[in-house]
Amino acid sequence: MVVMILVTGATGTIGSDVVRRLVARGEKVRALTREPGRAQLPPGVEAVRGHHRDLDSVASAMAGADAAFLVGVFGPEDADSDRGMVAAGVRRVVKLSAISAGDPRTGLGGIAHGHGEEAVRESGLEWVILRPSAFASNTLGWAEAVRAGTPVPNMLGEGRQGVVDPRDVAEIAVAALVGPGHVGRTYTLTGPETPSPQDQAATLGEVLGRRVELRGLTPPETRELLVASGWSEESAEGMLRSVRFVAEGGNAVVTGDVEEVLGRPPRTYREWARDHREAFGRG
C-alpha cells in the first residue's frame, strides 16, 4: 500500500496537477519546491524545501516516501539529475521524460532525458517512464501576444506534433504512481492528432472568436529570442536542434498509449483551448 508520495516539480505544469489529483484521491503527498513559502499547494500537502540537483534535500524529502514523481530534467545540466534522485531510493519512481528521449536530434534536453531514463531503468526500483509529446499548455506562451492582438512568434515552422493535454499526462502519472499494471512500462503520450502551429492558431482563434496570427522566426531570430529571455548559448543551441527536429516533422507522431492507460481517447487541443480561453483574454 502506498503510504506517502513525493512529488518533485510540484508547483509546475504537470506536478501541480499530479498533486491535486493525488490529494483528491486521499493520498498523502509531500511536495519538493525551492520556495515552500511561495508554493500554492492544496491543504494537507507537506511542502519541503529542496532542489532536484541538491541530493541531500532529495534524500530528506524521500525519507518515508513510498513512491516519487520525478521531474528532474530542465536542460543539459540535468544529465545526471535522475541518477542522483533514484539513488535516494523509494519503492516506485515515475519519471517525467519526453518523446524521443535519447535521440540526439532532439537536442541536449532530449539527451539528458535519455541519460535519466537509463538511470531509472537501472535503478532496481519499480519504475514507469512517461514520454509526453508537446504540451498543449505551451501555447500559454502565446497569451501575451494574443491578448495584445499582435502576431505570435513561431519558431517551429509548420512542424506537426502529437500535442498532448497536460491533464492527461498528470492523470497517467497518478495511475502509474498508485495503480497496478504499469511497472516497467514506457508510455509515449500524445494527443489524438498532430496539429501544426498554424492549426493550433486556427483552433485557438475559433475558440476565442478572433484571428490568431503567427510570425515565423528564422533560426538566428530564434537564438536571439532565447538568449534575450535568459537562455545560455549552450541551451539555446540545444533548443535550436530540437526546433529543427520538430520543424522537419520529427515529432509528427500519434500513439494509443493515453487511451490504453485511461480507457478513453486523449483530449484534443480544442478541448484544452476551450478550457483555458480566459488566459487569452476571453472568458
Ligand SMILES: NC(=O)c1ccc[n+]([C@@H]2O[C@H](COP(=O)([O-])OP(=O)(O)OC[C@H]3O[C@@H](n4cnc5c(N)ncnc54)[C@H](OP(=O)(O)O)[C@@H]3O)[C@@H](O)[C@H]2O)c1
Ligand atoms: N513542455 C513540453 O512540451 C514538454 C514536453 C515533453 C516533456 N517535457 C518535460 O517536462 C518537464 C517539465 O515539466 P513541467 O512543465 O511540469 O515543469 P515546469 O512547470 O517547467 O517546472 C516544474 C517546477 O520545477 C521547478 N523548476 C522549474 N525550472 C527549474 C530549474 N531550471 N531548476 C530547478 N527547478 C526548476 C519549479 O518549482 P519550484 O520553483 O517550486 O522549485 C517549477 O514549478 C521537463 O523535463 C521537460 O523536458 C515538456
